[in-house]
Amino acid sequence: MDLLIPEVGTLIWMLIAAGIVFFILVKWGFPMITDMVDRRSDYIDKSLEAAKKATERLEGIQTECDALLKETRAEKARILKEATDRREEIIAEAENRAKEAGEKIIADAREQIRQEKEEAMRGLRRQVAELSVQVAEKVVLKQLEGDEDQLQMIDRMIDDVKAGK
Amino acid sequence: MLAILTLLLAFIPVMARDAASVDVKEIIFGHLKDSYEWHLFSTNSKDYIIDLPVILYSRESGWHFFMSDKLQEDGCYDGFHITHEGAHAGKLVETLPDGTELKPLDLSLTKVALGVIINCLLLCIIIMCTARWYRHHKETDAAPRGFVGLIEYVVAMIVDDVIKPSVGREYRRYAPLLLTLFFFILISNIMGLIPIFPAGANVTGNIAVTLFLAMITFFTVNVFGNREYWKEILWPDVPIFLKAPIPLLPFIEIIGIFTKPFALTVRLFANMTAGHAIILALTCVIFITANMGPLIGVPMTGLSVFFMVFMNCLELLVAYIQAYVFTMLSAVFIGLSRPEHHEAKKTKEITNN
Numbered sequence: 001m002d003l004l005i006p007e008v009g010t011l012i013w014m015l016i017a018a019g020i021v022f023f024i025l026v027k028w029g030f031p032m033i034t035d036m037v038d039r040r041s042d043y044i045d046k047s048l049e050a051a052k053k054a055t056e057r058l059e060g061i062q063t064e065c066d067a068l069l070k071e072t073r074a075e076k077a078r079i080l081k082e083a084t085d086r087r088e089e090i091i092a093e094a095e096n097r098a099k100e101a102g103e104k105i106i107a108d109a110r111e112q113i114r115q116e117k118e119e120a121m122r123g124l125r126r127q128v129a130e131l132s133v134q135v136a137e138k139v140v141l142k143q144l145e146g147d148e149d150q151l152q153m154i155d156r157m158i159d160d161v162k163a164g165k
Numbered sequence: 166m167l168a169i170l171t172l173l174l175a176f177i178p179v180m181a182r183d184a185a186s187v188d189v190k191e192i193i194f195g196h197l198k199d200s201y202e203w204h205l206f207s208t209n210s211k212d213y214i215i216d217l218p219v220i221l222y223s224r225e226s227g228w229h230f231f232m233s234d235k236l237q238e239d240g241c242y243d244g245f246h247i248t249h250e251g252a253h254a255g256k257l258v259e260t261l262p263d264g265t266e267l268k269p270l271d272l273s274l275t276k277v278a279l280g281v282i283i284n285c286l287l288l289c290i291i292i293m294c295t296a297r298w299y300r301h302h303k304e305t306d307a308a309p310r311g312f313v314g315l316i317e318y319v320v321a322m323i324v325d326d327v328i329k330p331s332v333g334r335e336y337r338r339y340a341p342l343l344l345t346l347f348f349f350i351l352i353s354n355i356m357g358l359i360p361i362f363p364a365g366a367n368v369t370g371n372i373a374v375t376l377f378l379a380m381i382t383f384f385t386v387n388v389f390g391n392r393e394y395w396k397e398i399l400w401p402d403v404p405i406f407l408k409a410p411i412p413l414l415p416f417i418e419i420i421g422i423f424t425k426p427f428a429l430t431v432r433l434f435a436n437m438t439a440g441h442a443i444i445l446a447l448t449c450v451i452f453i454t455a456n457m458g459p460l461i462g463v464p465m466t467g468l469s470v471f472f473m474v475f476m477n478c479l480e481l482l483v484a485y486i487q488a489y490v491f492t493m494l495s496a497v498f499i500g501l502s503r504p505e506h507h508e509a510k511k512t513k514e515i516t517n518n
Contacts (some may be wrong), residue, residue, distance in 0.1 A: 012272060
């Protein structure tokens with residue numbers, strides 16, 4: 001029975017010892033631990049959230065990259081096609097120009113030939129005229145001296161002209 | 166291992182043959198009850214005892230202070246003696262000149278009181294060392310390992326499994342107190358199971374200690390109980406004839422205020438006392454059967470050792486369970502003292518829908 005009766009002395013010792021220790025632990029001991037546990041679990045939650053967001057963003061970036069790559073490929077193809085077209089255009093243009101230039105040169109040459117020919121013809125005509133005038137002069141001069149002699153002289157002069165030529 | 170123990174213990178009968186018949190009741194109660202000195206162990210010729218201070222205050226003769234070794238011879242000193250009968254059996258009483266016995270105010274640092282101090286210091290060291298680790302670390306650091314990790318694990322488990330669901334929304338405010346109760350009970354229970362000094366005092370098997378622990382819960386519940394709690398006690402939500410003119414239900418509720426800590430007190434005390442008593446009884450089996458000769462003694466000793474190992478494992482479990490149960494019930498009582506009337510109604514509506 002005496003086991004069931006709480007002893008006052010024990011209660012008082014308990015009040016002193018446990019009271020002080022409980023006060024210390026309640027005030028400075030356990031809050032330290034529970035706070036840290038709470039803060040750490042908050043931190044873990046936040047980290048998980050951040051990781052989730054980062055993964056999502058990474059996935060976004062991946063799709064963006066894919067889209068960009070696709071676009072770039074299309075652009076490349078377009079540029080290449082354009083370049084080919086342009087090349088052909090340039091070549092065609094160059095060919096045309098070359099043709100035109102050749103034709104112009106040929107035309108110029110022909111014109112020059114024609115002009116020189118005309119010049120030559122003009123020179124020849126003038127010479128023939130001069131010769132004719134000279135011949136006529138000489139013929140006229142001989143007629144004035146005698147018939148025979150005049151005829152001989154004309155022959156001679158024609159020969160001279162022929163020879164002089 | 167068991168076989169070796171059995172063999173070793175088989176020799177005890179030879180040594181104990183001459184001993185007087187074993188008084189099992191005396192042995193068991195001697196271990197369960199508080200004492201003025203701390204008995205470590207005995208050899209054939211000598212008892213090894215730690216003397217503890219005896220502090221008494223008598224209305225007749227004032228303060229008395231002496232060491233417990235003065236009581237060694239016959240339990241008498243300075244007009245005081247240890248009585249063996251009545252309500253104060255095992256305690257010091259003063260014999261007055263007229264022959265009547267008077268119980269003085271006994272403030273002796275008894276075995277249990279010293280045990281309380283040792284357990285408190287141990288608890289303080291364990292928890293403050295753990296807290297120290299947190300003072301030097303940030304939440305971004307890696308979680309602690311080893312001993313600090315173990316304590317943190319237990320703390321987190323008690324908070325998440327017991328305190329949070331039982332107390333409710335305001336659990337943060339009560340968590341340190343409930344954790345302190347849990348760890349004090351757990352450490353005291355385990356220390357009670359270790360038979361070697363400085364452990365070995367039957368702290369949680371002492372009703373004064375468990376009463377003190379229950380009183381902490383009692384005061385926490387009734388001091389911090391909110392208006393809703395007191396309304397439920399004094400004017401509960403029941404048909405009017407149950408509370409007026411005869412306050413039948415309030416009366417029951419008010420009794421309930423006191424039965425709750427009483428149940429806490431007795432549950433922890435009874436569990437620990439019973440466990441210790443069983444282990445001690447099993448130990449006594451060795452010494453009883455030793456007197457019956459080796460034919461009975463040796464196998465019974467083996468059996469006793471086997472059961473003692475089993476019981477100690479069970480008691481280790483009980484040590485944890487009782488700490489857990491005490492904390493959980495305290496948490497539930499605190500939770501009940503802070504009901505959230507409107508929220509409870511809302512939840513009901515939601516469940517009804």
